[in-house]
Amino acid sequence: MTNKKVYITRRIPKPGFDKLAEGFEVDFYDSDDAIPHQVLVDKLKTKRYDALLCMLTDQIEKEVLDAAGPQLKIVATMSVGYDHIDLQECAARNILVANTPGVSTDSVAELTVSLLLMTARRIQEGVSAVRSGQWGDWKPKWLCGTELTGSTLGIYGLGRIGFNVGRRLKPFGFSKIYYVDVQEVSYARDIDAQFTDFEGLIKNCDFICVCCNLTPQTRHMFNKESFKRMKKNAILINTGRGGVIDHDALVEALKNGDIQAAGLDVTEPEPLPKEHPLVAMNNCVILPHMGSNTWDSRNAMAEIAARNCLAAISNKTPEGIVFV
Ligand code: DGY
Secondary structure, eight states: OOSOEEEESSOOOHHHHHHHHHHSEEEEOOSSSOOOHHHHHHHHHHSOOSEEEEOTTSOBOHHHHHHHOTTOOEEEESSSOOTTBOHHHHHHTTOEEEOOOSTTHHHHHHHHHHHHHHHHTTHHHHHHHHHTTOOOSOOTTTTOOOOOTTOEEEEEOOSHHHHHHHHHHGGGTOSEEEEEOSSOOGGGGGGTEEEOOHHHHHHHOSEEEEOOOOOTTTTTOBSHHHHHHSOTTOEEEEOSOGGGBOHHHHHHHHHHTSSSEEEESSOSSSSOOTTSGGGGOTTEEEOOSOTTOSHHHHHHHHHHHHHHHHHHHTTOOOTTBOOO
């Protein structure tokens, strides 16, 4: 045990916690719920922590970093996404930022495929019909959905997750797969995906999976104007970040028939209030940000986040380093 100190903003799976507790003094917010911002700020003022292990629900910005003090070496988030961390503020203070890439690729890709199938084949409506006693005689035109076979697929963000979504969806027999990213990537060939620009994606695709990070460039890319230019039968799936889609515009697009349906595992805001118009819409399937909710992923995410803290405290480069 060294005199180094780590603060964790939530209870985390045991493999991560134990790794830190072996060598450091560890304090944590003893709850499964998010730590209130002010509680975090106040807590960080009470001790000089060397590492902060946070969640995607914690806004790590100037006030938090000021409270933490100059000895803080790393902000390690237990997530792939890091849009909740002010990277510039961290860089200005020489604080490393690290995430947990790789270990939730399969879980998020599997959930993306599930959500796409659920939305395309109207599974949510089918399940509620059975539960509410609406299942009557077999009807030729009831709950008819859309087949993947022969359709065009678009992937917005062909990183690890986007690629693995493509790899899983390819055997369904799409006629063409398009992708958008900041540049062409060679591994796209493995799934026969063709690079296109945003316009090409929205004009040509029957299904679009959003698998990117939230950045100033991707924020509200799917908005009123883009929905108008999408195919009327398009189905939009989002397992990246809610902020990539303008939700007010999505409500209108789904109501007006500018697009056919949407499946969202991430929303803006989160949680999405149950009164939000999207929640009641039959052509919108909403899940509660559960892409990486498997024990394999969550244990591994906690472990990597812990290893990232360990590395930074030992003056080594964390494996999940985020370059600013
Ligand atoms: C991530 O790792 O960023 C995911 O959104 C968590 O489920």
